Amino acid sequence: GQQVMQIPQYQHVQEGEDFTTYCNSSTTLSNIQWYKQRPGGHPVFLIQLVKSGEVKKQKRLTFQFGEAKKNSSLHITATQTTDVGTYFCAGDSGGSNYKLTFGKGTLLTVNP
Amino acid sequence: GAVVSQHPSWVICKSGTSVKIECRSLDFQATTMFWYRQFPKQSLMLMATSNEGSKATYEQGVEKDKFLINHASLTLSTLTVTSAHPEDSSFYICSARTGPNYGYTFGSGTRLTVV
Numbered sequence: 001g002q003q004v005m006q007i008p009q010y011q012h013v014q015e016g017e018d019f020t021t022y023c024n025s026s027t028t029l030s031n032i033q034w035y036k037q038r039p040g041g042h043p044v045f046l047i048q049l050v051k052s053g054e055v056k057k058q059k060r061l062t063f064q065f066g067e068a069k070k071n072s073s074l075h076i077t078a079t080q081t082t083d084v085g086t087y088f089c090a091g092d093s094g095g096s097n098y099k100l101t102f103g104k105g106t107l108l109t110v111n112p
Numbered sequence: 113g114a115v116v117s118q119h120p121s122w123v124i125c126k127s128g129t130s131v132k133i134e135c136r137s138l139d140f141q142a143t144t145m146f147w148y149r150q151f152p153k154q155s156l157m158l159m160a161t162s163n164e165g166s167k168a169t170y171e172q173g174v175e176k177d178k179f180l181i182n183h184a185s186l187t188l189s190t191l192t193v194t195s196a197h198p199e200d201s202s203f204y205i206c207s208a209r210t211g212p213n214y215g216y217t218f219g220s221g222t223r224l225t226v227v
Contacts, residue, residue, distance in 0.1 A: 033215050033216070035215075035216075035218075041220075041221075042205055042218045042219065042220050042221045043156065043205070043207075043216075043218045044218070045214075045215030045216060045217065046215075047215070048213070048214075048215055088155065088156070090216075098144060098209050098212070098216075099146070099158070099161060100146075100158070100216065101158075102155050102156045102158075103155065104154070104155040105154075105155050107153070
């Protein structure tokens with residue numbers, strides 16, 4: 001079945017440093033989504049990427065979808081303590097059931 | 113935005129008892145809801161897809177008689193953990209989507225502890 005690999009598993013940075021997490025799917029995706037889960041909380045939708053090579057920005061966050069629609073990245077510029085949490089990518093292979101396959105997530109901790 | 117209400121947020125039960133978890137879509141109709149299980153510091157594992165008016169679709173390795181799913185209306189899906197055991201202790205989360213161009217909205221999750 002479809003697999004979504006995500007690295008790194010953990011990342012600890014000093015406040016102000018940049019952060020990147022990467023996702024790679026074993027199959028071509030219809031779209032990829034990114035979620036953030038704060039400690040003790042539930043996943044919150046950040047963004048969806050649909051087009052090959054697409055790049056989207058949300059303030060300090062930059063999301064990219066690969067040309068082959070199999071990989072994606074999330075880059076945070078100048079991290080802040082509010083960025084702490086686990087970032088998950090989730091691949092949608094298409095179909096009418098909207099089923100997602102989640103990566104294992106990257107836990108980001110930020111030292112103030 | 114879309115809201116999915118999940119109850120209870122936490123529950124402690126004795127081994128052998130059953131626990132029902134509810135998920136409601138508050139401002140949209142959800143013909144499909146998804147139930148996940150999450151172990152500490154791990155990813156979300158899809159357990160089953162709940163379909164309004166029909167049987168749920170379970171992922172491989174998930175016991176359908178253990179985790180009963182009912183999706184009786186367009187706004188309510190329930191997950192019942194039957195004859196719970198300590199190994200069923202986990203964080204259970206539901207999610208739904210308003211359409212193909214939107215992300216998934218998750219419930220706030222239910223932390224189940226079986227003693």
